[in-house]
Amino acid sequence: MVGLLAIGPGCxxxxxxxxxxxxxxxxxxxxxxxxxxxxxxxxxxxxxxxxxxxxxxxxxxxxxxxxxxxxxxxxxxxxxxxxxxxxxxLPSPTEAHIDFGLDTGYxxxxxxxxAAQSYRTLLLGMKPSKTYHFRISVTSSGGICLGGDxxxxxxxxxxxxxxxxxxxxxxxxxxxxxVVTGQYVTSxxxxxxxxxxxGSYVWWYDDTSDACGARMSYDGNYIWIASGNVPDGMTTxxxxxxxxxxxxxxxxxxxxxxxxxxxxxxxxxxxxxxTYGTGTNGCDxxxxxxxxxxxxxxxxxxxxxxxxxxxxxxCHVNYIQYSPSDDTLIFSDLDNDCLTKVSRTxxxxxxxxxxxxxxxxxxxxxxxxxxxxxxxxxxxxxxLLFNNNSPxxxxxxSGATALEVMLDTGANTSTKVxxxxxxxxxxxxxxxxxxxxxxxxxxxxxGPASTIEEVDSGGTVVQEVTSTRTTFGFFEKRATLYGPxxx
Amino acid sequence: xxxxxxxLFLTGTLLPLLAIACGSGSPSxxxxxxxxxxxxANDYAFSSTLTLSPVKVKSMSDLTFDWxxxxxxxxxxxxxxxxxxxxxxxxxVNLPVATFESQLIDDSFSQSSIAITPPPLFAPSGGQTSGSxxxxxxxxxxxxxxxxxxxxxxxxxxxxxxxxxxxxxxxxANLGTGIRMLQAFQLDDAxxxxxxxxxxxxTGLTYDANLHSLHPTGVPAGTAALTLDWGQLGANALGAQxxxxxxxxxxxxxxxxxxxxPAELEGQFLDLQTIAEDLYTAxxxxxxxxxxxxxxxxxxxxxxxxxxxxxxxVGLICGVCRNPAPWYLTILExxxxxxxxx
Numbered sequence: 001m002v003g004l005l006a007i008g009p010g011c012x013x014x015x016x017x018x019x020x021x022x023x024x025x026x027x028x029x030x031x032x033x034x035x036x037x038x039x040x041x042x043x044x045x046x047x048x049x050x051x052x053x054x055x056x057x058x059x060x061x062x063x064x065x066x067x068x069x070x071x072x073x074x075x076x077x078x079x080x081x082x083x084x085x086x087x088x089x090l091p092s093p094t095e096a097h098i099d100f101g102l103d104t105g106y107x108x109x110x111x112x113x114x115a116a117q118s119y120r121t122l123l124l125g126m127k128p129s130k131t132y133h134f135r136i137s138v139t140s141s142g143g144i145c146l147g148g149d150x151x152x153x154x155x156x157x158x159x160x161x162x163x164x165x166x167x168x169x170x171x172x173x174x175x176x177x178x179v180v181t182g183q184y185v186t187s188x189x190x191x192x193x194x195x196x197x198x199g200s201y202v203w204w205y206d207d208t209s210d211a212c213g214a215r216m217s218y219d220g221n222y223i224w225i226a227s228g229n230v231p232d233g234m235t236t237x238x239x240x241x242x243x244x245x246x247x248x249x250x251x252x253x254x255x256x257x258x259x260x261x262x263x264x265x266x267x268x269x270x271x272x273x274x275t276y277g278t279g280t281n282g283c284d285x286x287x288x289x290x291x292x293x294x295x296x297x298x299x300x301x302x303x304x305x306x307x308x309x310x311x312x313x314x315c316h317v318n319y320i321q322y323s324p325s326d327d328t329l330i331f332s333d334l335d336n337d338c339l340t341k342v343s344r345t346x347x348x349x350x351x352x353x354x355x356x357x358x359x360x361x362x363x364x365x366x367x368x369x370x371x372x373x374x375x376x377x378x379x380x381x382x383x384l385l386f387n388n389n390s391p392x393x394x395x396x397x398s399g400a401t402a403l404e405v406m407l408d409t410g411a412n413t414s415t416k417v418x419x420x421x422x423x424x425x426x427x428x429x430x431x432x433x434x435x436x437x438x439x440x441x442x443x444x445x446x447g448p449a450s451t452i453e454e455v456d457s458g459g460t461v462v463q464e465v466t467s468t469r470t471t472f473g474f475f476e477k478r479a480t481l482y483g484p485x486x487x
Numbered sequence: 488x489x490x491x492x493x494x495l496f497l498t499g500t501l502l503p504l505l506a507i508a509c510g511s512g513s514p515s516x517x518x519x520x521x522x523x524x525x526x527x528a529n530d531y532a533f534s535s536t537l538t539l540s541p542v543k544v545k546s547m548s549d550l551t552f553d554w555x556x557x558x559x560x561x562x563x564x565x566x567x568x569x570x571x572x573x574x575x576x577x578x579x580v581n582l583p584v585a586t587f588e589s590q591l592i593d594d595s596f597s598q599s600s601i602a603i604t605p606p607p608l609f610a611p612s613g614g615q616t617s618g619s620x621x622x623x624x625x626x627x628x629x630x631x632x633x634x635x636x637x638x639x640x641x642x643x644x645x646x647x648x649x650x651x652x653x654x655x656x657x658x659x660a661n662l663g664t665g666i667r668m669l670q671a672f673q674l675d676d677a678x679x680x681x682x683x684x685x686x687x688x689x690t691g692l693t694y695d696a697n698l699h700s701l702h703p704t705g706v707p708a709g710t711a712a713l714t715l716d717w718g719q720l721g722a723n724a725l726g727a728q729x730x731x732x733x734x735x736x737x738x739x740x741x742x743x744x745x746x747x748x749p750a751e752l753e754g755q756f757l758d759l760q761t762i763a764e765d766l767y768t769a770x771x772x773x774x775x776x777x778x779x780x781x782x783x784x785x786x787x788x789x790x791x792x793x794x795x796x797x798x799x800x801v802g803l804i805c806g807v808c809r810n811p812a813p814w815y816l817t818i819l820e821x822x823x824x825x826x827x828x829x
Contacts, residue, residue: 157773
């Protein structure tokens with residue numbers, strides 16, 4: 001941000017300083033290298049205003065003069081979401097973004113879709129009842145045109161969101177960003193929400209049901225909110241896709257009939273999910289809607305869970321993730337203590353990791369009992385999972401554990417490379433999720449225990465977020481609310 | 488409820504004496520132009536106790552739960568055990584019973600103290616008023632059997648010093664909302680009892696609602712152009728501090744018009760929503776100010792403003808609290824405008 005501060009605001013005009021600056025607009029909390037506009041925009045502009053990690057990458061010959069005229073207002077549905085439109089006299093823009101923050105140091109960056117009408121852009125990640133500064137930057141082949149500083153006031157937080165108690169033990173070690181999650185209650189008013197590293201709510205949406213699963217689409221334009229629907233047939237059964245401004249809520253409940261727990265958006269716009277007990281053998285089916293936006297009423301059944309892992313008992317699929325590197329899906333079956341990888345195109349089983357009730361694990365070595373829920377595919381053979389470790393299903397009951405295993409697909413072995421158990425232990429039978437963060441921290445979500453811990457690689461708790469009033473659903477922590485998922 | 492009435496009776500006897508001792512009558516009325524600022528002085532006070540009387544049951548065994556005899560909930564309201572008690576939850580709480588009781592009352596109970604989540608549930612649909620843990624209850628949709636439940640029925644692990652079991656009979660499926668009766672129990676290797684029976688006295692509640700110490704608020708009569716701002720309210724009526732983090736817990740408001748006096752309302756406090764001659768409610772989506780023009784009655788009629796008849800109360804409700812007592816409640820009285828200079 002320092003580099004940007006060095007460039008004074010020029011209302012509706014460009015600025016002449018073309019100096020570089022470390023820590024460009026995307027360095028922290030903004031467009032991450034894997035996230036928003038900076039991903040392919042050429043992070044190191046030649047003569048541009050931003051330096052490493054910057055969002056204005058097309059280079060060119062420094063700054064140019066133009067007029068940028070913005071309009072901004074908070075969303076009427078989610079008043080922490082700013083909606084900015086603007087016009088510019090800069091011809092043929094090739095890139096644009098909006099830096100925004102609580103002061104003129106900004107700190108966050110929203111990429112601008114140049115194809116959007118009036119360059120409509122959402123400012124995401126703002127706290128309630130605050131005044132935010134923002135500045136628009138537009139780039140063309142001739143250089144960068146910087147707008148002046150503007151402000152937008154966010155509205156009040158939705159009443160009735162569960163109070164979050166945040167204890168940060170080491171702010172410097174904390175991975176900055178936002179937690180996207182929801183709440184699992186058996187019925188009732190339980191909005192999905194996003195909170196920042198301070199524990200401040202920055203986004204919420206109430207689709208009138210619970211939000212066991214709340215996951216942003218890969219393009220970052222939507223959030224999919226799914227009720228738990230456990231067991232199937234709950235009157236609260238909901239699957240909604242909501243635009244990030246909260247203004248468009250599409251009800252896909254019928255299309256996702258019998259779904260449970262959550263739905264998983266994939267990079268190409270398709271959505272994977274699982275249906276409760278719909279297989280002819282009584283087990284859950286793994287399903288997928290085809291590529292291309294709006295799910296139709298005919299999802300494809302990719303494979304039945306029992307068929308895939310070869311179990312003999314009941315099943316209870318509770319989570320599914322996509323592995324882009326090998327175009328596979330991995331699903332978790334609580335009842336059978338296993339993860340199963342299947343081909344996304346054929347449904348053929350690639351491997352089964354751990355297992356009980358007659359399931360033969362593809363791998364030997366470090367496996368687990370006691371069930372599991374959320375997990376993250378760190379790489380094709382590196383899996384981080386939330387092991388519930390429930391005594392009722394063979395676990396020790398000594399606390400849920402974040403467990404990372406490395407798979408050797410040649411030797412068919414599984415080796416524990418990292419684990420973490422809270423102290424004192426937190427034992428939960430249901431839900432739970434885990435994610436490795438870009439700085440090496442791991443964030444662990446003990447769902448029904450209403451506790452989320454972020455720990456460093458040594459297992460030291462960096463931050464704890466608790467609430468007495470809710471069960472956290474599945475989650476993702478994102479450095480930025482723009483761009484694709486990193487989980 | 489007899490205990491509750493007795494407590495109120497004692498309160499009603501003592502307080503006039505205290506008022507005399509203080510050398511003053513009723514608390515003074517604060518005249519406003521209709522812009523009410525909630526504060527501790529114009530708020531009522533509420534305190535309560537909850538008594539759960541655990542019964543002992545045989546450990547490591549199937550248990551039968553019977554709620555057929557519940558005809559009155561712990562608030563004293565009538566209950567039809569078939570029609571009203573449609574969700575029966577089994578809770579295993581990692582707290583001794585006294586702590587569990589107090590945390591329910593002061594609203595500090597966290598569901599992280601529930602050992603089995605989601606809790607075993609039986610949702611009777613065929614008129615049943617009893618159920619067996621192993622035959623009728625499920626956990627997360629899965630049947631419960633001895634293998635699944637066994638580790639949690641061990642008296643050596645779940646002792647009265649660290650745990651409380653409770654069977655809750657409630658209306659509606661949202662755990663913790665609509666609980667009508669709760670019976671606690673404890674595991675005991677020496678016990679032969681395998682039935683937990685809920686009765687009208689399984690849960691004991693005493694409370695004290697104090698409306699006579701608050702400073703009523705004067706507002707112009709016959710107008711809905713009133714506001715109530717709780718942005719500076721430092722503590723709620725239960726005595727808990729209100730922080731920026733919890734101020735948003737208020738999600739709705741009620742305004743009631745009663746034929747009873749404030750003293751009589753203290754004795755009927757649990758029925759405020761049913762005995763009102765006129766009752767207006769409003770959801771408060773955000774912010775800390777109630778706009779009285781948003782209040783509607785059940786028929787959709789707007790709040791018309793107050794008059795000089797009966798008693799008018801305005802209350803603020805915490806929508807996420809387990810203790811349903813309003814966080815704020817005050818008495819409104821009509822006063823001539825403009826207010827006299829102090």
